[in-house]
Amino acid sequence: xxxxLSMVCLLAITFTAPAQVNLxxxxxxxxxxxxxxxxxxxxxxxxxLKEALATGSRNASGQASRTDGYFRNPSIKIPFPPxxxxxxxxxxxxxxDEQADRFILALNRAAEDAASEAAQVFVTAITQMxxxxxxxxxxxxxxxxxRYLERTTSDTLYGKFKPIVQSSMEKxxxxxxxxxxxxxxxxxxxxxxxxxxxxxxxxxKAMAGLxxxxxxxxxxxxxxxxARVTDLLKKVxxxx
Numbered sequence: 001x002x003x004x005l006s007m008v009c010l011l012a013i014t015f016t017a018p019a020q021v022n023l024x025x026x027x028x029x030x031x032x033x034x035x036x037x038x039x040x041x042x043x044x045x046x047x048x049l050k051e052a053l054a055t056g057s058r059n060a061s062g063q064a065s066r067t068d069g070y071f072r073n074p075s076i077k078i079p080f081p082p083x084x085x086x087x088x089x090x091x092x093x094x095x096x097d098e099q100a101d102r103f104i105l106a107l108n109r110a111a112e113d114a115a116s117e118a119a120q121v122f123v124t125a126i127t128q129m130x131x132x133x134x135x136x137x138x139x140x141x142x143x144x145x146x147r148y149l150e151r152t153t154s155d156t157l158y159g160k161f162k163p164i165v166q167s168s169m170e171k172x173x174x175x176x177x178x179x180x181x182x183x184x185x186x187x188x189x190x191x192x193x194x195x196x197x198x199x200x201x202x203x204x205k206a207m208a209g210l211x212x213x214x215x216x217x218x219x220x221x222x223x224x225x226x227a228r229v230t231d232l233l234k235k236v237x238x239x240x
Contacts, residue, residue, distance in 0.1 A: 046134040050126050053145050056217030057122035064115035064210050071108035076209030078107045081196040087185045094184060103177040107198070110168035111206035114161040118210050121160060125152045146215040154207065162203045174198060 063069050070076050080088040080100075092100055129148075137144045169175070178198065186193045 042131070045138070046129075046131055049134050049137060049145070050129060052218070053126045053129075053149065054123055056145075056214055056220075057126070057149070058119050059217050060210060060213035061115055061119035061122070063213055064118070064206075065112055067112065068108075069115065070111045070206070070209055071105060073209075076212050077104075078111055078202060078205045078209070079104060081194075081198070081201045083196050084194045086191075087181065087194050090188055090191070091181050091185050096181060096184060099177065099181050099184075103174070103181055106169070106172040106174040106177050107202050107205075109172045110165045110174060110202050111209065113168035113171075114164040114203070114206050115210055117160045117164060118157060121153050121156050122149055122214075125149060125156075128152075142219060143215045145218050146211055149214060150211050157207050157210075158203060161206055162199060165203045165206065166199050169199060169202065174202075 063073075064076070070078055079085075080103075088100055126149075133148065137148055140147070182194065185191060
């Protein structure tokens with residue numbers, strides 16, 4: 001199945017044509033894909049892209065916010081903060097594997113709580129997307145839609161995520177799991193004490209993991225027919 005980007009050069013041809021130009025015939029002529037007798041209008045392409053983004057965003061938010069959504073997913077699991085990596089190896093060497101593991105679990109539970117807020121933030125950004133935005137995404141790379149969401153929602157997401165992360169960190173007692181690890185490490189001779197901003201760290205890692213999942217959803221919708229769950233998505237992305 002050819003990628004949606006196969007339409008891009010054809011869209012430029014249609015911008016100066018009437019709104020109901022049959023893109024299907026043009027696409028079939030240029031690529032061999034038959035989009036059906038009804039054709040595709042510019043409005044359908046834009047609506048299809050918005051629908052794809054909304055679908056992918058909801059899926060990504062749902063995956064991330066469920067129990068173990070971060071913790072059991074190696075691609076987005078939140079580890080010790082980078083500045084504390086030496087601390088982790090040191091305390092594990094002292095036989096504190098269980099304490100270190102509990103701390104990592106607590107970080108990921110906080111991110112899972114926050115991820116439930118993402119879907120509505122994404123949907124708001126998608127509804128505000130202009131035709132120019134949409135065409136830019138279609139002309140972009142395979143993750144262009146994800147990058148659009150990252151660019152337009154990151155500030156809002158951070159503002160919504162951080163208070164939830166703060167609350168969740170209290171609920172899962174991140175500090176209680178962090179303190180014995182940090183205390184044991186700081187007793188090691190000649191080490192430099194480490195005190196990262198855990199709330200900022202978890203918030204930013206939670207957001208990064210979410211965009212990783214959105215990119216995966218975008219890729220599926222572009223390339224996998226089974227991921228196109230509505231008639232409009234099938235028409236715009238699959239030529240069906």
